[in-house]
Amino acid sequence: MTSLPRVERGELLVGRAAIARHVRRLGREIAADHPDGVVLVGVLKGSLIFLADLARAVPPTTPLMIDFLALTRYAPDSGRVRLLQDLVLDVSGRDVVLVEDLVDTGLTLSYLLNHVRERGARRVEVCTLLDRTARRIVPLELRYVGQQIPDVFALGYGLHVADLYRNLPEIVEADATVIRDDPAAYVSDLYGRQESE
Numbered sequence: 301m302t303s304l305p306r307v308e309r310g311e312l313l314v315g316r317a318a319i320a321r322h323v324r325r326l327g328r329e330i331a332a333d334h335p336d337g338v339v340l341v342g343v344l345k346g347s348l349i350f351l352a353d354l355a356r357a358v359p360p361t362t363p364l365m366i367d368f369l370a371l372t373r374y375a376p377d378s379g380r381v382r383l384l385q386d387l388v389l390d391v392s393g394r395d396v397v398l399v400e401d402l403v404d405t406g407l408t409l410s411y412l413l414n415h416v417r418e419r420g421a422r423r424v425e426v427c428t429l430l431d432r433t434a435r436r437i438v439p440l441e442l443r444y445v446g447q448q449i450p451d452v453f454a455l456g457y458g459l460h461v462a463d464l465y466r467n468l469p470e471i472v473e474a475d476a477t478v479i480r481d482d483p484a485a486y487v488s489d490l491y492g493r494q495e496s497e
Contacts, residue, residue, distance in 0.1 A: 313454055314447060314471040319429070322446035323350070326427055327357025329444055330397055333425075337363030339389060339396045340427075343412065344370040346401035349458040349466065350429045354399060365389060369398075369415075371408060381411050392420035397444070400428040401458040406438035413440075430454065430471070453479060455486065465490065 314322075330338060338358075342351035351366070358364050370385035396416050403409055409426060416424045427444035434451035453476040455461065456468030462483035468490055478485045 311473045312470060313449060313452065313473045314430070314457075316469050318447070319353075319457060319470065322429060323353045323357045326429075326444050326446060327354055328359070330354075330427065331359045331362040333443075334362060334395050334397075337365070337395070339365045339367060339391055339394050339421075340399050341387065341391075341396055341416065342366070342368045342399045343401075343408075344368050344385065345463075345466070346458045346460070347399045350401050351399045354427065365394075367391075369412060371412070381408055383415070387416070387419060390420075391416060393422050395423045396421040396425070398424065398426050400426065402430040402432060402449075402454065403428045403440070403442060404432040404435040406436050406440045409440060410438045429457070430459075455479075456490070 330340075340351060340355060340358075342348060355364060355366060367387050367389045368385060369383070369387060371381045372384050398409070398412055398416065400409065403426070413424055413426070425443035426440065428442055429446040431442060431445045431448045432451060433448060452473045454471050455465040455474050456471045458466050459471060460466045461474075461479045464483055464487060472486075472490060474486055
């Protein structure tokens with residue numbers, strides 16, 4: 301078997317230490333802005349790992365509730381989505397922070413912001429670990445951003461392809477062509493690298 305170019309093995313994009321720093325900072329910022337309490341709403345499934353770490357990073361002096369939304373695209377390349385799971389909590393009159401793993405075009409997030417506002421939230425903001433502005437279609441104000449990334453295909457820490465790679469503790473750049481042809485192409489390299497560290 302021929303050795304793959306570096307990006308095809310998964311080049312490190314955001315390491316564990318950087319993720320931890322971003323999460324701690326974002327948790328403190330959210331707490332400072334919402335001393336009376338906040339509802340973190342994770343967008344499933346990608347935000348789950350980030351949300352779990354973020355919730356623990358919000359100091360316990362800040363009342364915190366957690367809920368989830370889930371969406372699916374139902375028209376390829378149209379930006380239209382269908383709600384699969386709605387909020388369980390009543391967010392009327394509450395401050396809500398939508399938690400995303402990655403924001404790029406803004407189409408899905410724009411839909412979610414309107415949806416949560418329609419549910420009567422007092423204030424709705426966005427917290428994303430990664431912001432890929434190069435692909436933005438809908439202008440959005442993101443209140444809490446971990447880090448901007450270039451227009452690359454990213455995997456790990458919740459980001460996936462075919463539900464693989466979500467549990468990697470770091471974020472790596474992958475070759476989109478390789479992944480499209482074989483979603484498991486990076487499994488042995490990336491998971492093998494984790495075992496050796």
